[in-house]
Amino acid sequence: MNRLESSSSTTMPVLRAVGVVALVVIAFLLPRLLGGTAIAYSTLTTIAIFAVMCYGVDIVLSYLGEVSLGHTFFWATGGYAAANLSVKYGLNGWSTALATMAICISAAIFLGAVTLRTREFVFSLVTYAAAVVSYEIAFNWDAIGGSDGIVGIPALKLPFGFATYSGSTQEDLWPIAFILLLLTLGFIARFRRSRLGTTALMVQMNPALATSLGINPRKVRLAVFVISAPITGLAGWLYAYQRAYVGPDMFETYFLVMMLTAVVLVGRRILLGPLIGTGILIAQQNLFSLGGDWNKIILGSVLAIVLIFWPTGVVGLFGRFRKNKVAVRGGRLTKTR
Amino acid sequence: MNKIITLGIALALGLAVPAFAQQDPIKVGTIFPLSGGAGPDGQSVTNAVKLAIDQLNQAGGLLGRKIILISKDDESTPAVGVSRANEMIAEKVDVVIEGWNSPVTLAMQPVFARASVLDITAVSKSDLILSGDSNPLAVRINSSNGFDAAVIAKYVVETLKAKKVAFLTQNDVYGNGFQAAVEAEFKKLNFAGEVALTEKFAFKDTDFRVQLTNLKSANPDAIIVTNSSNSSGLPAMVEQYRQADLKSAFVGAVGIMLPTVFKVAGDANNGIVSADIYFWNLPPFSAIPESTSFVAAFKKAYGVEPDKSAALGAAALQVWARAVEATKSLDRKTVAEAIRGKTIKGTVFGDATFLPNGQLQPRYVVFKVVDGKTAKLEPVPQN
Numbered sequence A: 001m002n003r004l005e006s007s008s009s010t011t012m013p014v015l016r017a018v019g020v021v022a023l024v025v026i027a028f029l030l031p032r033l034l035g036g037t038a039i040a041y042s043t044l045t046t047i048a049i050f051a052v053m054c055y056g057v058d059i060v061l062s063y064l065g066e067v068s069l070g071h072t073f074f075w076a077t078g079g080y081a082a083a084n085l086s087v088k089y090g091l092n093g094w095s096t097a098l099a100t101m102a103i104c105i106s107a108a109i110f111l112g113a114v115t116l117r118t119r120e121f122v123f124s125l126v127t128y129a130a131a132v133v134s135y136e137i138a139f140n141w142d143a144i145g146g147s148d149g150i151v152g153i154p155a156l157k158l159p160f161g162f163a164t165y166s167g168s169t170q171e172d173l174w175p176i177a178f179i180l181l182l183l184t185l186g187f188i189a190r191f192r193r194s195r196l197g198t199t200a201l202m203v204q205m206n207p208a209l210a211t212s213l214g215i216n217p218r219k220v221r222l223a224v225f226v227i228s229a230p231i232t233g234l235a236g237w238l239y240a241y242q243r244a245y246v247g248p249d250m251f252e253t254y255f256l257v258m259m260l261t262a263v264v265l266v267g268r269r270i271l272l273g274p275l276i277g278t279g280i281l282i283a284q285q286n287l288f289s290l291g292g293d294w295n296k297i298i299l300g301s302v303l304a305i306v307l308i309f310w311p312t313g314v315v316g317l318f319g320r321f322r323k324n325k326v327a328v329r330g331g332r333l334t335k336t337r
Numbered sequence B: 001m002n003k004i005i006t007l008g009i010a011l012a013l014g015l016a017v018p019a020f021a022q023q024d025p026i027k028v029g030t031i032f033p034l035s036g037g038a039g040p041d042g043q044s045v046t047n048a049v050k051l052a053i054d055q056l057n058q059a060g061g062l063l064g065r066k067i068i069l070i071s072k073d074d075e076s077t078p079a080v081g082v083s084r085a086n087e088m089i090a091e092k093v094d095v096v097i098e099g100w101n102s103p104v105t106l107a108m109q110p111v112f113a114r115a116s117v118l119d120i121t122a123v124s125k126s127d128l129i130l131s132g133d134s135n136p137l138a139v140r141i142n143s144s145n146g147f148d149a150a151v152i153a154k155y156v157v158e159t160l161k162a163k164k165v166a167f168l169t170q171n172d173v174y175g176n177g178f179q180a181a182v183e184a185e186f187k188k189l190n191f192a193g194e195v196a197l198t199e200k201f202a203f204k205d206t207d208f209r210v211q212l213t214n215l216k217s218a219n220p221d222a223i224i225v226t227n228s229s230n231s232s233g234l235p236a237m238v239e240q241y242r243q244a245d246l247k248s249a250f251v252g253a254v255g256i257m258l259p260t261v262f263k264v265a266g267d268a269n270n271g272i273v274s275a276d277i278y279f280w281n282l283p284p285f286s287a288i289p290e291s292t293s294f295v296a297a298f299k300k301a302y303g304v305e306p307d308k309s310a311a312l313g314a315a316a317l318q319v320w321a322r323a324v325e326a327t328k329s330l331d332r333k334t335v336a337e338a339i340r341g342k343t344i345k346g347t348v349f350g351d352a353t354f355l356p357n358g359q360l361q362p363r364y365v366v367f368k369v370v371d372g373k374t375a376k377l378e379p380v381p382q383n
Helices: A003-008 A013-033 A038-064 A071-088 A093-114 A120-140 A170-193 A195-205 A207-212 A217-243 A253-266 A273-287 A292-309 A313-329 B002-016 B039-058 B078-090 B102-115 B145-159 B173-188 B209-218 B233-243 B259-269 B289-302 B308-327 B332-339
Strands: A156-159 A164-167 B026-032 B067-073 B095-098 B118-121 B164-170 B194-201 B222-225 B249-252 B273-276 B343-347 B350-353 B365-371 B376-379
Touching: A013 A038, A013 A170, A038 A071, A038 A170, A038 A195, A038 A217, A038 A253, A038 A273, A038 B078, A071 A093, A071 A120, A071 A217, A071 A253, A093 A120, A093 A156, A093 A217, A156 A170, A164 A170, A170 A195, A170 A217, A195 A207, A195 A217, A207 A217, A217 B078, A217 B102, A253 A273, A253 A292, A253 B078, A273 A292, A273 B078, B026 B039, B026 B078, B026 B308, B039 B067, B039 B289, B039 B308, B067 B078, B078 B095, B078 B102, B095 B102, B095 B308, B102 B118, B118 B308, B118 B332, B145 B173, B145 B222, B145 B249, B145 B273, B145 B365, B164 B173, B164 B209, B173 B194, B194 B209, B209 B233, B233 B259, B259 B365, B289 B308, B308 B332, B308 B343
Parallel strands: B026 B067, B026 B095, B095 B118, B164 B194, B164 B222, B222 B249, B249 B273
Antiparallel strands: A156 A164, B273 B365, B343 B350, B365 B376
């Protein structure tokens, strides 16, 4: 089930830590290694933000086994909170981030409670309906921007008491996006080993066992859904500062398809999966673009093909080859722990 | 060896285009939707810009340099538009002509402003494009909602001399905003009559019989209509308007009478009054030499007459080129300041006068539909 983890746990912990630190340092310097141009910074910042956006969906999809079509709502909530509070009330980045998390968590508690009994198809439908309704509200409600949206979002200001970090250019925003991505990765890594993460998986894979162990599946489902919301929300929060404009387009299917495809492309329950998926998709759109119509056809086809033929993603596909080889040798993989 | 080949190629190219051999070309970027629902419209604007560039190159280029076009597709999606804007900046374009959808323009504006790239908005209509402070050097060619409302209000009050007016309004920011602007203009014009009735509908609606029945019993002199669903909602509305046999004048908001409306509703359009800012075959544009030569070249190249949005694209390029010629500069601030608040001669719109905020002062033609089947219009003289 967990190839990355099982292989790395066999190596020495010190070596592993050094490897992780080296990877983090290289990743942080990546825009400079790619030439340090404005486009390198803006593309990598976008990838980092979109990847964080995808991790919210990833938790729900990988650990609850449910497809949330409503995460564009949390994404847009982050954007609208940052835009409205910074433009109209001049609040700094910490306040807008706190507001984003508070709104996302309370909205997720409400939406999660409503959808507690629903599963699979109905769950997806209800979350989608929530996103559609909130899109219509955002589009028609002038007080929060209306169909034109909100312009003139100031540079991201993060006061630290003794000094204020200001992210006005893409270069300044990269460290913030990078830290947000690292925090998200750290959070997900911890979640995977946490009690909630493991029980969620049990509820998904073997609900009867979970119930017999005294676990309340509804509580677990609600908890996972609620913690997924502020992750996607914070990505939207940073996106508002990066783009300096927020409009109802944040509810668009462009982001929804991006979230779902990035998560399933590499494979579920793989820590770096959504990040790599996002990187591949953005690189295709920006470097190997075949024009708008073809890009959409490709994105849709990839999503469909992956779901139909390799529900376990690209990693699962490689795993199948490996399994075949092992089978020839007469052995059997014992991956479950 | 390689050097010799390179030199040979350079020489060959130099011989082929002697006039432009000395300097690097000037780069003009366009960002419009080239795919999806608005794709054909965006392609038409891009084609118009390309044609205007070809015409300039044939006349010797700009500042003695050749102009080349870099065209990109924003897919009507703000997020994609921002990526394309960053690519334009990386390719070091000298100007960008952009904007079909307002949200895409609003998202790209700060990106260009930060990189100090001159950005001219061709079509997007939102008022925020000029009033927002994300681009203090904004320039826009298409008319604004405020001007559009003024010309319609003036027609209803002064030309039609209506005493009793009703609104049939699309219930969203566009429709409600337009109605509010028209009502504000009524006040300015000291309109003595009354607004008898306001009926609303949703953008996706195709059945307006309830609203039309109410309007018929109110029997106003004029009904001011906003409806931006030009391929389904508006033609249906026009048909039902005729079937209900209303006697009131149908006054359409600026820019709603697009070719699809004529194609679908045909003769039912006869008698509708509306206004717009460019018609290739109506005065004053049919008497402007830059317009007639552009129309002829456009028809030759693409087989159809240019519509308003094509004219907006060509005008954007021409305005920029004239300002560059006049200032002998490609600098964003210098060129923008030569446009904002100034008059530029020799565009498809004739003499183009810009307000200090960068908005082109539009010249409206109020028209009446004479034959809906062939989309034949006749100008309505204004009081």
